[in-house]
Every structure is written in C-alpha cells, then in structure tokens.
Amino acid sequence: MNIAAKKKGSLKALAADLGLSITTVSRALGGYSDVAEATRLRVVAAAEAIDYVPNIAGKMLVTGRSGxxxxxxxxxxxxxxxxxxxxxxxxxxxxxxxxxxxxxxxxxxxxxxxxxxxxxxxxxxxxxxxxxxxxxxxxxxxxxxxxxxxxxxxxxxxxxxxxxxxxxxxGQQAFHDLFDWLYELGHRRFGLLSITEAMTFRRYRENGFRTAINNKGDSDVTLSMQRVPRFESHTWGQAIDSMLDAEHQPTAIVALTDELALSVIERAAARGIDVPGSLTVTGFDNIPAAQFSKPELTTFDQSxxxxxxxxxxxxxxxxxxxxxxxxxxxxxxxxxxxxxxxxxxxx
Amino acid sequence: MNIAAKKKGSLKALAADLGLSITTVSRALGGYSDVAEATRLRVVAAAEAIDYVPNIAGKMLVTGRSGxxxxxxxxxxxxxxxxxxxxxxxxxxxxxxxxxxxxxxxxxxxxxxxxxxxxxxxxxxxxxxxxxxxxxxxxxxxxxxxxxxxxxxxxxxxxxxxxxxxxxxxGQQAFHDLFDWLYELGHRRFGLLSITEAMTFRRYRENGFRTAINNKGDSDVTLSMQRVPRFESHTWGQAIDSMLDAEHQPTAIVALTDELALSVIERAAARGIDVPGSLTVTGFDNIPAAQFSKPELTTFDQSxxxxxxxxxxxxxxxxxxxxxxxxxxxxxxxxxxxxxxxxxxxx
DNA sequence: GTTATCTTCCAAAACGTTTCGGATAGACGA
DNA sequence: TCGTCTATCCGAAACGTTTTGGAAGATAAC
Structure with a gap:
C-alpha cells in the first residue's frame, strides 16, 4: 500500500497495484489486442473497483480532443x-x-x-x-x-x-406557400413586417414572399414592407401603426417572427380592428405565447x-x-x- | 523560421521566436516580478501578435483546475x-x-x-x-x-x-403567509395540491401551510391534501376532480406548482365552477403561461x-x-x- | 577587494495519458 | 538445435503548461 502511494485514481496507481506497466494498463482498458485476455480482465476489475475514470486533461493533451x-x-x-x-x-x-x-x-x-x-x-x-x-x-x-x-x-x-x-x-418556401394560401383566402393587400438585422433568414423569408407575388402576376396585389429592430420592441409600435393607419390598409399582415405578430395583434386590438375579421395576422416560430393570444396566432412551427x-x-x-x-x-x-x-x- | 518549427501557438514556439526560455515566457505572461519589464513587454507583444491562448489541457494538468x-x-x-x-x-x-x-x-x-x-x-x-x-x-x-x-x-x-x-x-414562509392571506379573504375550507416526489421544497411548502393553520387555531378551518406525480400530468385529473367533487368542496385550492394550479383552473372550468367566484386557485413559480390563463393565475414569483x-x-x-x-x-x-x-x- | 543582496533568467520536473518501437519468452517448423 | 513467429508486455517519448530550485551577472554594502 505504502509503496504504491501514487495519486488517487491514476493509471500509475492502478499499474503499481497490479504489478503491471502503465502502458499495459492503458492498453488493456483501451481494448487493444496485444494484451492477454486474462490480464485484461484483471485490469478491468481493478479499474472498476476503484471507480477509475481517465483524467481528461492528460487525455486531451495527447489526443488533442476534449470531448x-x-x-x-x-x-x-x-x-x-x-x-x-x-x-x-x-x-x-x-x-x-x-x-x-x-x-x-x-x-x-x-x-x-x-x-x-x-x-x-x-x-x-x-x-x-x-x-x-x-x-x-x-x-x-x-x-x-x-x-x-x-x-x-x-x-x-x-x-x-x-x-x-x-x-x-x-423560410423561402414557407413564405412562398404562405402567400399562395393567403391569396387563395382572397387577400390582395399585404403588409410584411420584417427586421432590420441582416440575418439570412430575413432575406429568405422576404424573398419567398416577393417571389410568390411575382409568380402570381396579379397586379391587384400590393405589398408594403416595414423593418424594425428585432429586439427593441419599444420601436415596433410606430411601424405597425403606420401599416394599420395607411390609406389602403393591408388585409393581411405577415410578420417574420411571432413576437412581431403578437405585437400587431395587440396594436390592432387597441385600434378596434377585428382580427381575424378585418385583418389577418401570421407569425413564425410558434413560441409558447402564440397559443395564448386572443385570437390564437396562426404561425409556423419548427421542432x-x-x-x-x-x-x-x-x-x-x-x-x-x-x-x-x-x-x-x-x-x-x-x-x-x-x-x-x-x-x-x-x- | 524553420529553426523554430514548433507547434503553432505554443509557449515553446513563442520562446523560440523570442530567444527566451519557456519558463521566462510563461512567467512574463503570468505577470511575475522576476522578469524584467522590458522583456515582459516584448513577450506580451509577441503573444498578442500570434493571438496566443494557453492550451487548456496543459494548464489543467499542472494546475488541476479546468475553469x-x-x-x-x-x-x-x-x-x-x-x-x-x-x-x-x-x-x-x-x-x-x-x-x-x-x-x-x-x-x-x-x-x-x-x-x-x-x-x-x-x-x-x-x-x-x-x-x-x-x-x-x-x-x-x-x-x-x-x-x-x-x-x-x-x-x-x-x-x-x-x-x-x-x-x-x-417556501415555508411563503405558504405560511399565503394561508394567512387567504384566511383574511374569508376562506376556511382548503385544498392543498402537492406532489409525490420527496423534494425538500414539498415538505417546506406543506409545512408552512399546516403550521399557519395550527397557529391560527380556528377549528372551522379544514384541509384536504392530495399528492400527484409532478411530471405525469395525465394522472392529475382524478386527484383534482376528487377535490372538486368532495361533499364540502374547498373554497380555495393551493397548488405547489403553477402547472398544477393551471390544471385545477382547467378542470374547474370544465365543471362550470367559477374561478375566482366560487373557487380561489393559487400556484407557485410564475411560469409564462400563468399570465395567459383565464383567469390569470395568482402565484409566487422568483427571479x-x-x-x-x-x-x-x-x-x-x-x-x-x-x-x-x-x-x-x-x-x-x-x-x-x-x-x-x-x-x-x-x- | 571581498562578500552579501538583487535582478533576471533558465533547466528540469511534474501533471496523466496515449503510443511508438522494441524486448522477452515460449511455440513452432525445419 | 536453431531460427522464425507470435503473444504479451514494457520503457520512453510526447502533448503544453506551471513551478521549483537554482545560476549567473550586476549591484550594493562592508
């Protein structure tokens, strides 16, 4: 016991206890073929007995991988x-x-x-x-x-x-399909509430919607777009209001995120605009709050x-x-x- | 360049480039006093030039700390x-x-x-x-x-x-205060909806409520308790119903968590029991859904x-x-x- | 001029692991 | 009996860092 007074649970200690070299112990635990089955079992048993777990730093240093x-x-x-x-x-x-x-x-x-x-x-x-x-x-x-x-x-x-x-x-396809669906529902005047940040998903979603409009080729279709800072909700009101108060106000407002959509619903309610009666609103993400709003939000879900x-x-x-x-x-x-x-x- | 063909960003490479020993470089970066100010600056500059960051494994191995x-x-x-x-x-x-x-x-x-x-x-x-x-x-x-x-x-x-x-x-104090408050509101028949798991917070919350009842010393006060598995919501209905359908049904049901409380509100609604008109319900945690329920949930918040x-x-x-x-x-x-x-x- | 004290630097050990390149001994074939 | 194989083991190096215990030279004290 005293002879093998090495650090607690190291390979060195194991080797000393077993009367084997560090190399052999290491290879036994590693399952290499150049260690006899009998010794392998002995080593494994001893390792389990002391709850041996390889030190991660030592391992990292030599393998270069941390896990x-x-x-x-x-x-x-x-x-x-x-x-x-x-x-x-x-x-x-x-x-x-x-x-x-x-x-x-x-x-x-x-x-x-x-x-x-x-x-x-x-x-x-x-x-x-x-x-x-x-x-x-x-x-x-x-x-x-x-x-x-x-x-x-x-x-x-x-x-x-x-x-x-x-x-x-x-998002491209999703917003493309979204337009087609809303068009089927009879909508022609659209508002697209987007974000200012140069996120790639912004571009795809906007493009999907615009492309769908172009593909439809109906000159009755109009689109007004607003972009707002995604995380500064206090700035949204103005943009949303300007959409709602426009002369030919949209019959459908498509928001890039649920937070934006919920905000639209809120502003609309404040103005006495009936959703979905006279205004359709859609979001994206299906955040938990989306199913608690009044009316509950129509949106895209991704697991x-x-x-x-x-x-x-x-x-x-x-x-x-x-x-x-x-x-x-x-x-x-x-x-x-x-x-x-x-x-x-x-x- | 070729002489010091060491690993990319190691101390060794730095030392070789600077014509110093590894020790000195290490101590210079460590801010030790036994390295001349001039060399320290030289070392720091060189380290910044190559974006040197100490290898974590090496550090861990010798210091025994990983960060x-x-x-x-x-x-x-x-x-x-x-x-x-x-x-x-x-x-x-x-x-x-x-x-x-x-x-x-x-x-x-x-x-x-x-x-x-x-x-x-x-x-x-x-x-x-x-x-x-x-x-x-x-x-x-x-x-x-x-x-x-x-x-x-x-x-x-x-x-x-x-x-x-x-x-x-x-939780002990919170549930103690909660009882006192509900008592003030005139409630005498209580239901306590608890959990089966042996969590410590369960004991404190239950104890707080019971202690408050004892302290009040009003023999009109009655308490019925049910415990349900915290994460198996499908089992809750029966327990809640048995509370709601009891002969002397409680006028206030105190739940240990918001999830439970929201479930109570839901069952009560299904039975046509008016909350809060004829039944008071409280929760604990203030989960996001708590402010979306109808009626909105009275509960405890912890940041x-x-x-x-x-x-x-x-x-x-x-x-x-x-x-x-x-x-x-x-x-x-x-x-x-x-x-x-x-x-x-x-x- | 000698000794003591700083200042500045460094060689080497240590941390725990994996792996390369043998080494030993017994088995086998001739 | 001798060489060749195979099975099994091991010594030593390497990974990159910190730290111990000096060493060398310069400076100060006497």
Missing part, C-alpha cells in the same frame, strides 16, 4: 428572452451525450466580441467543435472557423453557404429540440468519421389557429 | 418542459463568465444514473465545481460531493442542510435568472477565496392576479 462541443450563448439584456433556449440546449446536449460528448457554453461578456470569445475557445483547445446559431448573411464567425478549418455546424446559413455543414428551416438533436448528430458525424459537409433544409409546418380568415372585399 | 463548472441537465421526455431552463442557464453562464469560468452540461443518458454521471465528471477532473438543482430531501449527489469534499452549490436544500452552500426560496447568477457568484466565491459555506434564503413575491377572491359564505 467538448462549444456553444456561444447570446446574452441579451432585453426582457424578451428566448423561449426556446432551454429546449435547444436540451436537444443539443442530449444529442451529444448519446455519443459521449458534452456541451459547454460561454456567454460573451460585453467587453469582448463574439468573435474574440470564439477564437479564445478554439485556440485554447477547449472544444473539438462548435455550434453556431443566429447566422448573419455575412458571418465573421463562419469565416473564421472555415479558414481555421475547425469543425462546426451552423444553425442557419450565411448567404454564401457552401463548404460547411448547416441545418436550417426553409426546436429535435432539430437541435439532429444538429448534434450531424456534428458528431463530421467529427468522428470525417464525413464531409452536410446540409439539411427542413420545412416548417403551418399551424392554422385563429388569427387568419378570408379577406373582406372592402375596397 | 469549468458542471451542470447536470435533467432529461425529461415529458412534454412539460422547463420554461425556466433557458433563463437559468443564461444566468448561470453569465455569472460564471464574468469571472472567467465556463459552464458545461451533460444530460444523463438513460443508461446511467445521475450519480454515476456526476462521479464521472468529478473523477475525470472535467469540472472545478458543480451546480446541483432539484434537490431531494435525502440527496445522494449531495452526500457524494460532500464526502468527496468537492466544491458545489445547490439550488435547493436537503433536509439536513448544513455543511454545504445552497440557495433556496423560502430565476438573477438567482442563478447569484449562485454562480456564490460558487466562485467559495472556489476562489476558500470562503466557507454560504447559504442564502430568499423570499418569493406573491403576484396577485385574477384567480383569487373572497370566499362566498356558502356553508
């Missing part, structure tokens, strides 16, 4: 918090844990930019791969990771979206948890088996609740 | 997801990041118990400290960490809650994000400055919405 996947947590001071963050994290972490990886996250402190934080993580070897979300049309983080040749998967795409793995929902879990799988695929780039576009489903209706022919 | 704080993510299949998880994670991570730490999380896979996962993390040196939540009256994880003398802070307490740091909300951030601070205090045990009990605030009212004197 961690990093995630940058956007820290917003705004009272609007992300209702899906919990689900997202859960899905990611679950997907990673299934295959022996862990998730770790950093909130970027206000002092440093998100890019700096990312570099710090990558250069320090803290993570084997990264998960990125909230992708902008031209995203510095994506550029950095690509030229650094560091594994990552993005939730969302940049405009130039080749050469890396991502998963995204097809956050499962897509996060898919992301994890996709990431580990590219990590483990050196599979190349994988990209996955999924279609959100339209949840028809109560904030839509046929257009009144009030012209 | 990570671990968190076990409870993976529930149930459709009830934790609406506060996102806020909680955000608060924790923000609090840790402020002081140079990162949060990492594992979901316990179904194969292993939560305790096993915890041991694995601790023994592998993956984390410097742990954050525990959902504390049971007798919690194996707490026991393990205490006897292992591993730093941690718990969100919630075990029954025997000395010797370790925790932060909790005072999740800020208390998570406090936890992080508390944890790092005990880590950094070897401060002893710290325990913090905070009072939730009663949010009086619309699901309560005076008792009708229908006896």
């Amino acid at each position: 961690f996947v990093g995630f940058l947590l956007p820290l917003r001071d705004s009272p609007i918090f992300d209702p899906f963050l919990g689900e997202y994290i859960t899905g990611l972490s679950a997907g990673l844990a299934e295959r022996g990886h862990n998730l770790f996250m950093t909130t970027v402190s206000s002092a440093q930019t998100e890019l700096t934080a990312l570099q710090h993580i990558v250069e320090s070897g803290r993570a084997d791969a990264m998960v990125l979300n909230r992708i902008a049309e031209d995203d510095k983080r994506v550029n950095y990771l690509m030229e650094r040749d560091f594994p990552f998967v993005a939730h969302g795409r940049t405009l130039e979206h080749t050469g890396y793995s991502w998963i995204d929902t097809d 956050i948890r499962s897509s996060a879990q898919q992301m994890a799988g996709l990431l580990l695929d590219t990590l483990d088996s050196q599979q190349g780039v994988r990209q996955q576009l999924s279609s959100p489903t339209l949840i028809k609740r109560a904030s839509h209706g046929p257009a009144l022919n009030t012209r | 990570f704080v671990g968190f076990l993510l409870p993976l529930r299949d149930s459709p009830i997801f934790d609406p506060f998880l996102g806020e909680y994670i955000t608060g924790l991570s923000a609090g840790l990041a402020e002081r140079g730490h990162n949060l990492f999380m594992t979901t316990v896979s179904s194969a292993q118990t939560e305790l096993t996962a915890l041991q694995h993390i601790v023994e592998s040196g993956r984390a410097d400290a742990m954050v525990l939540n959902r504390i049971a009256e007798d919690d194996k994880r707490v026991n393990y960490l205490m006897e292992r003398d591993f730093p941690f802070v718990a969100h919630g307490r075990t029954l025997e809650h000395t010797g370790y740091s925790w932060i909790d909300t005072d 999740i994000r800020s208390s998570a951030q406090q936890m992080a601070g508390l944890l790092l205090d005990t880590l950094d400055s070897q401060q002893g045990v710290r325990q913090q009990l905070s009072s939730p605030t009663l949010i009086k919405r619309a699901s309560h009212g005076p008792a009708l004197n229908t006896r």
Whole structure:
C-alpha cells in the first residue's frame, strides 16, 4: 500500500497495484489486442473497483480532443428572452451525450466580441467543435472557423453557404406557400413586417414572399414592407401603426417572427380592428405565447429540440468519421389557429 | 523560421521566436516580478501578435483546475418542459463568465444514473465545481460531493442542510403567509395540491401551510391534501376532480406548482365552477403561461435568472477565496392576479 | 577587494495519458 | 538445435503548461 502511494485514481496507481506497466494498463482498458485476455480482465476489475475514470486533461493533451462541443450563448439584456433556449440546449446536449460528448457554453461578456470569445475557445483547445446559431448573411464567425478549418455546424446559413455543414428551416418556401394560401383566402393587400438585422433568414423569408407575388402576376396585389429592430420592441409600435393607419390598409399582415405578430395583434386590438375579421395576422416560430393570444396566432412551427438533436448528430458525424459537409433544409409546418380568415372585399 | 518549427501557438514556439526560455515566457505572461519589464513587454507583444491562448489541457494538468463548472441537465421526455431552463442557464453562464469560468452540461443518458454521471465528471477532473438543482430531501449527489469534499452549490436544500452552500426560496414562509392571506379573504375550507416526489421544497411548502393553520387555531378551518406525480400530468385529473367533487368542496385550492394550479383552473372550468367566484386557485413559480390563463393565475414569483447568477457568484466565491459555506434564503413575491377572491359564505 | 543582496533568467520536473518501437519468452517448423 | 513467429508486455517519448530550485551577472554594502 505504502509503496504504491501514487495519486488517487491514476493509471500509475492502478499499474503499481497490479504489478503491471502503465502502458499495459492503458492498453488493456483501451481494448487493444496485444494484451492477454486474462490480464485484461484483471485490469478491468481493478479499474472498476476503484471507480477509475481517465483524467481528461492528460487525455486531451495527447489526443488533442476534449470531448467538448462549444456553444456561444447570446446574452441579451432585453426582457424578451428566448423561449426556446432551454429546449435547444436540451436537444443539443442530449444529442451529444448519446455519443459521449458534452456541451459547454460561454456567454460573451460585453467587453469582448463574439468573435474574440470564439477564437479564445478554439485556440485554447477547449472544444473539438462548435455550434453556431443566429447566422448573419455575412458571418465573421463562419469565416473564421472555415479558414481555421475547425469543425462546426451552423444553425442557419450565411448567404454564401457552401463548404460547411448547416441545418436550417426553409423560410423561402414557407413564405412562398404562405402567400399562395393567403391569396387563395382572397387577400390582395399585404403588409410584411420584417427586421432590420441582416440575418439570412430575413432575406429568405422576404424573398419567398416577393417571389410568390411575382409568380402570381396579379397586379391587384400590393405589398408594403416595414423593418424594425428585432429586439427593441419599444420601436415596433410606430411601424405597425403606420401599416394599420395607411390609406389602403393591408388585409393581411405577415410578420417574420411571432413576437412581431403578437405585437400587431395587440396594436390592432387597441385600434378596434377585428382580427381575424378585418385583418389577418401570421407569425413564425410558434413560441409558447402564440397559443395564448386572443385570437390564437396562426404561425409556423419548427421542432426546436429535435432539430437541435439532429444538429448534434450531424456534428458528431463530421467529427468522428470525417464525413464531409452536410446540409439539411427542413420545412416548417403551418399551424392554422385563429388569427387568419378570408379577406373582406372592402375596397 | 524553420529553426523554430514548433507547434503553432505554443509557449515553446513563442520562446523560440523570442530567444527566451519557456519558463521566462510563461512567467512574463503570468505577470511575475522576476522578469524584467522590458522583456515582459516584448513577450506580451509577441503573444498578442500570434493571438496566443494557453492550451487548456496543459494548464489543467499542472494546475488541476479546468475553469469549468458542471451542470447536470435533467432529461425529461415529458412534454412539460422547463420554461425556466433557458433563463437559468443564461444566468448561470453569465455569472460564471464574468469571472472567467465556463459552464458545461451533460444530460444523463438513460443508461446511467445521475450519480454515476456526476462521479464521472468529478473523477475525470472535467469540472472545478458543480451546480446541483432539484434537490431531494435525502440527496445522494449531495452526500457524494460532500464526502468527496468537492466544491458545489445547490439550488435547493436537503433536509439536513448544513455543511454545504445552497440557495433556496423560502417556501415555508411563503405558504405560511399565503394561508394567512387567504384566511383574511374569508376562506376556511382548503385544498392543498402537492406532489409525490420527496423534494425538500414539498415538505417546506406543506409545512408552512399546516403550521399557519395550527397557529391560527380556528377549528372551522379544514384541509384536504392530495399528492400527484409532478411530471405525469395525465394522472392529475382524478386527484383534482376528487377535490372538486368532495361533499364540502374547498373554497380555495393551493397548488405547489403553477402547472398544477393551471390544471385545477382547467378542470374547474370544465365543471362550470367559477374561478375566482366560487373557487380561489393559487400556484407557485410564475411560469409564462400563468399570465395567459383565464383567469390569470395568482402565484409566487422568483427571479430565476438573477438567482442563478447569484449562485454562480456564490460558487466562485467559495472556489476562489476558500470562503466557507454560504447559504442564502430568499423570499418569493406573491403576484396577485385574477384567480383569487373572497370566499362566498356558502356553508 | 571581498562578500552579501538583487535582478533576471533558465533547466528540469511534474501533471496523466496515449503510443511508438522494441524486448522477452515460449511455440513452432525445419 | 536453431531460427522464425507470435503473444504479451514494457520503457520512453510526447502533448503544453506551471513551478521549483537554482545560476549567473550586476549591484550594493562592508
């Protein structure tokens, strides 16, 4: 006992106790073929007896892999918090844990930019791969990771979206279909409530809607668009009011997010405009609050948890088996609740 | 250039480039006094030039600290997801990041118990400290960490809650006050809807209510209690119905959680029982859905994000400055919405 | 001129693991 | 009997960092 007074649960201690070399113990636990079955069993038994778990730092140093996947947590001071963050994290972490990886996250402190934080993580070897979300049309983080040749998967795409793995929902198609459906319902005068931030999803959703209009080729169709800062809800009122008060006010307002749509419903109610009687409103995301509004919001749903879990799988695929780039576009489903209706022919 | 063909951004490479020893470079960056100011500046400049970030594994190995704080993510299949998880994670991570730490999380896979996962993390040196939540009256994880003398802070307490740091909300006092308030409103027949799980908060909340009743000493007061599994909402209906259908049905049903309270409101509505007219219902937690129910739920609020951030601070205090045990009990605030009212004197 | 004290630097060890390149011994074939 | 194989084991290096215990030279004190 005293002879083998090594550190608690190290390979060295195990080796000493067993009268074997560190190498053999390591290889026995690693399941290599050049260690006798008898000794392998002896080693495994001894390891289990003392609850041996390899020190991660030692392992990292030599293998260069940590078993961690990093995630940058956007820290917003705004009272609007992300209702899906919990689900997202859960899905990611679950997907990673299934295959022996862990998730770790950093909130970027206000002092440093998100890019700096990312570099710090990558250069320090803290993570084997990264998960990125909230992708902008031209995203510095994506550029950095690509030229650094560091594994990552993005939730969302940049405009130039080749050469890396991502998963995204097809906002283009969704908004295209949305227009067609609303047109069928008789709507001709549309309001599109968008965001100012240069997010790629903004472009796709706007484009989808515009393309659908063009494809229809009906000159009766009019579209007015407003863009507002996504996280500054106090600025929305003015834009929404200007839509509602326009001379030929839209019979349908299509919002890029549920938060915006709910705000439209609220402003409309304040003005005595009946939704969906004289105004149809739609959103995107299906946040929990969407089913509590009056009327309940018609919106698109994307299953956050499962897509996060898919992301994890996709990431580990590219990590483990050196599979190349994988990209996955999924279609959100339209949840028809109560904030839509046929257009009144009030012209 | 070719001479110093060391690994990219290592100390070794820096040392070679500068014509200094590894030791000196390390100590220069560490700000030790035994390196000349001139060389220090030279080293710092060179380090910044190549964006040097110390390899975490090397550092961990020698210092024994990883800069990570671990968190076990409870993976529930149930459709009830934790609406506060996102806020909680955000608060924790923000609090840790402020002081140079990162949060990492594992979901316990179904194969292993939560305790096993915890041991694995601790023994592998993956984390410097742990954050525990959902504390049971007798919690194996707490026991393990205490006897292992591993730093941690718990969100919630075990029954025997000395010797370790925790932060909790005072459910005992809250439910005590709640009874007194309802009594003032004229209520005498109470239903207490509790949970089956042996969580410590259950005991405190139940005790607080019962103690208040005893203290009041009014023999007119009656209490019927039901306990249901917290995460199996399909089992709640029967228990709630039995309360609602009792001969002397309660005029006030006090639920241990908002989910339960909302379920009560729902069942009552289905039976045509007017809330709050002939039945008062209260909850606990102030989940987002609580302000969307009809009527809006009267409940207790605890600021999740800020208390998570406090936890992080508390944890790092005990880590950094070897401060002893710290325990913090905070009072939730009663949010009086619309699901309560005076008792009708229908006896 | 000698000794003591700073200042500034560095070699080497240590942390715990994996892995490369043998080494030993017995089995086997000739 | 000798060489060749195979099965089994091990020593030593390597990963990148921090830290211990000096060493060398310069400066101050006597």
